[in-house]
Amino acid sequence: MKKTRIDRKFADLKKQGKKGFIAYLSAGDPNLEDTVDIVLRLEEAGVDLIELGLPFSDPLADGRVNQEAATRALDAGSTFDGVMACVAKIREQSEIPMIFYAYMNPLLSRGYEASIRAAAEAGIDGFLLLDLPLEEEAPYRKALSDNGLNSIKLITPTTPDERIEKIVKRANGFIYCVSREGVTGVQDEIAEGAGALVQRIKDHSAQTVALGFGIGTPDQARDAAGLSDAVVVGSAIVNAFHNNPHTAEGRATAAAFVKQMVDAVKAV
Numbered sequence: 001m002k003k004t005r006i007d008r009k010f011a012d013l014k015k016q017g018k019k020g021f022i023a024y025l026s027a028g029d030p031n032l033e034d035t036v037d038i039v040l041r042l043e044e045a046g047v048d049l050i051e052l053g054l055p056f057s058d059p060l061a062d063g064r065v066n067q068e069a070a071t072r073a074l075d076a077g078s079t080f081d082g083v084m085a086c087v088a089k090i091r092e093q094s095e096i097p098m099i100f101y102a103y104m105n106p107l108l109s110r111g112y113e114a115s116i117r118a119a120a121e122a123g124i125d126g127f128l129l130l131d132l133p134l135e136e137e138a139p140y141r142k143a144l145s146d147n148g149l150n151s152i153k154l155i156t157p158t159t160p161d162e163r164i165e166k167i168v169k170r171a172n173g174f175i176y177c178v179s180r181e182g183v184t185g186v187q188d189e190i191a192e193g194a195g196a197l198v199q200r201i202k203d204h205s206a207q208t209v210a211l212g213f214g215i216g217t218p219d220q221a222r223d224a225a226g227l228s229d230a231v232v233v234g235s236a237i238v239n240a241f242h243n244n245p246h247t248a249e250g251r252a253t254a255a256a257f258v259k260q261m262v263d264a265v266k267a268v
């Protein structure tokens with residue numbers, strides 16, 4: 001498969017000896033037009049890769065902050081086609097790598113092949129299919145690779161080694177290491193076993209490992225970057241853009257907060 005923007009970005013970071021910073025946001029929160037602006041601001045703040053959540057009514061792996069963001073997005077009228085247009089608009093102005101975080105239900109109800117093709121055409125670089133069991137993933141991975149997209153996979157603290165072995169073989173782009181059990185959301189401390197879990201993944205794979213779940217301050221971001229190749233921050237970013245006024249100034253304040261976390265990661 002041809003190298004994606006994600007592959008190229010991580011190869012570049014590796015060459016420079018730098019850690020990556022991945023930002024999650026729910027597409028369409030507070031609306032799709034603002035999502036374009038927020039992504040461009042995140043890129044300016046030094047974010048390496050954007051995870052866009054495809055808003056879904058029952059996001060079972062998400063904590064309250066991300067759930068509410070998805071609800072706001074749906075209430076504001078975000079549709080699948082609307083999100084595709086939003087991605088295409090970002091692509092007119094930016095080459096930042098972008099991934100969809102998607103639950104299966106909306107893709108299945110629309111037809112997964114057509115959905116994946118539409119996402120590729122809009123300019124997405126990969127998918128993380130959140131609630132897709134490994135045993136059923138082959139047709140989806142094929143559809144992704146037919147469209148030149150990466151298939152990112154999750155590994156969690158409860159994943160046994162034999163399963164890690166199988167998952168890493170089917171993943172590309174990077175591996176997402178979930179630092180703790182439970183759902184997304186900012187925590188006081190990085191989970192104790194996070195470093196050991198990253199190591200367990202690295203024992204089975206030479207791929208980039210990104211660590212996420214519960215990271216929400218520059219100190220935590222720095223510590224997480226010390227344990228892995230890249231850091232994922234979601235809820236803290238969703239909160240920052242939600243809690244600041246939806247004005248140019250409020251957006252700049254939120255982006256400045258993100259930049260502090262990015263800078264902490266880049267200093268590792």
Ligand SMILES: O=P(O)(O)OC[C@@H](O)[C@@H](O)c1c[nH]c2ccccc12
Nearest residue numbers: 024061184185186213214233234235
């Ligand atoms: O919000 P946190 O704790 O910073 O964690 C990242 C997370 O939000 C993001 O990667 C994400 C959003 N939805 C998900 C569902 C499953 C796994 C991961 C995610």
